[in-house]
Amino acid sequence: KHIDTALDSKPQLTVDDGADLVATIHTKRSDLIPDVLGGTEETTTGIIRLRSLEKEGGLKYPIIAVNDAQTKYLFDNRYGTGQSTIDGITRATNILWAGKNVVICGYGWCGHGIALRAKGLGAQVIVTEVEPLRALEAIMDGYRVMPLMEAAKIGDIFITIAGDKYVIDKAHLQTMKDGAILANSGHFNVEINIPALEKMARSKQRIRPFMDEYTLNDGRRLYLLGEGRLINLAAAEGHPANVMDMSFANQALSL
Template sequence: MSKVKNPKLAKQGRLSYEWARSHMEILDNTLNRLKKSKPLKGITLGFCLHITKETSVLLMGAKELGATVAACGGNPLTTQDDIAAFLASQGIHIYAWTGQTNKEYDWCIEQVLNHKPDILTDDGADMNVKVHFDKKYQKLKILGATEETTAGVTRIKAVEKQGKLKYPIIVVNDAYTKHMFDNRYGTGQSTIDGYLRAMNLLIASKRVVVVGYGWVGKGVASRSQGMGAKVIVTEIDPIKALEAHMDGFEVMPMAQAAKLGDIFITCTGMTSVIRKEHILKMKSGAILGNVGHFDVEIDSDFLLKQSKSVKQVRANLDECTLKNGKKIYLIGQGRLANLVAAEGHPPEVMAQSFSNQILSILYILKNHKKMETKVIKVPDEIDKQIAVDALKAMDVKIDRLNAEQIKYMNSW
């Protein structure tokens, strides 16, 4: 049982899946190592993730390990319809298509939960929040869950702080082999990709304002600088602001950066970081986009609903003419620019993130009876094993401590 936009796209989706899998050696090796034993046989997994070619490798892999798989998109605009069609053709229960309304998006999550999953994998915590607070799903027996992204971790920790967490949740986002690589290198590259597809303008010489200097912001700032941009960083955290300054970037408040920037990229996971008062200060022609999980960072309501006129001038690029005559451009309606305007992270990066996911799912299955009901980090042995697998896949060799060094290290 599935619902997708166009089942006839399955053939193209298969080609994209095969391309991704051929570049996800870390995950592929893990799946091949485990699939003979079918460790997920008899288990139903519920996924709420961006339905991309990389995600299809994870979902197909879970099926190969014996699981019944039900999945929906983690965002109304980021599903790749050919991938959804391919997954449906392979017996995966998929409820996803691009261009969903909020009501349709919510319906798709409910369809996955109606399969009564044992373990959830979420990206942004929408599915986990529904299980916790929607009365229809209070009786579901969830063994545990994993969370993929920073914004979702923030929400789940808020649930835990309120004392309302119902089952253990492993925060895959906080694994070193996830946030240091996926958030930094993956988002850094895919953001540039999305912006270039949407605007097709020169980045070199332009002032790019990066809002937030967490792992995502670091990657975006680094890649923007690599393209020749003059990078400005805005921050609220003094330590991150100091780091950005020491990394060679200009650091200033948004009220000041708004007057200078040509291109704005929000990376915070926080609401209302570019507001009406900032937009009114911007130069005509400024381009705004967001790569935080939710479309709350930029005041897109002001741009799309209160502008004198709004017209789509390119795919995923709206020209908003303000009442003062300035033209401000918005990428992807303020949603994830790297997924709405492009294809998300490269497969080599997602191989690490999804290896974390599949091994964390297996960890929950094996250990859920003794796990505490709280937010839990990825076990160190999983994180380290993925780093070892990644180095092997990239044909990188490292040194090991010899007996003398081990003795020295253990001596006071």
């Protein structure tokens, strides 16, 4: 609704966060395309979507990948996401991080930041990453790296930050131990296979404002935070303004 309202202004430049605006223009409001000069994109997930669209020959106007700027990903992604994700999970659960096996799914710059903050709180950090160089980097940074199917058996807290669909899938959910906590810090609520979790559960109840307990048929309990949405926004206040100033400056300078 809000995107449609914004597009009624017939923009010549677009400033996007997750490529929702651009996707709507290309799918529902293509009549606006001739007047659009260009745009910018803020997020990793948005860039992935746009590059996929470009590869298919469907991107109809130029867009600057603000997320690729060093003054964006080295600070917003790493320090902003790192701090705000930990903040969101802590507020949602009041959990003690020290000694917990924290599984971070994805080791891009956002994953870097979350791993760094979790380690600083005394957690045992495990990284799952499909890109070999990033996996090697995680090892050199001092973390354990393993396939998610292995990590699923021992993790206490799972954080998805991969920018892909169903990173945590039904097979992973089936092997998790009782009491495992699931959180997402990627752009959309699709990184955890929530429909599969719903089907596996015999009951569901909200035990804290941003924490749902799923009791599975075998008696295990899994806890989903913030309905699988961005935990730093669902349960906390997002990035501190200081780091967002840098990102928004990149957007403005790009225009």
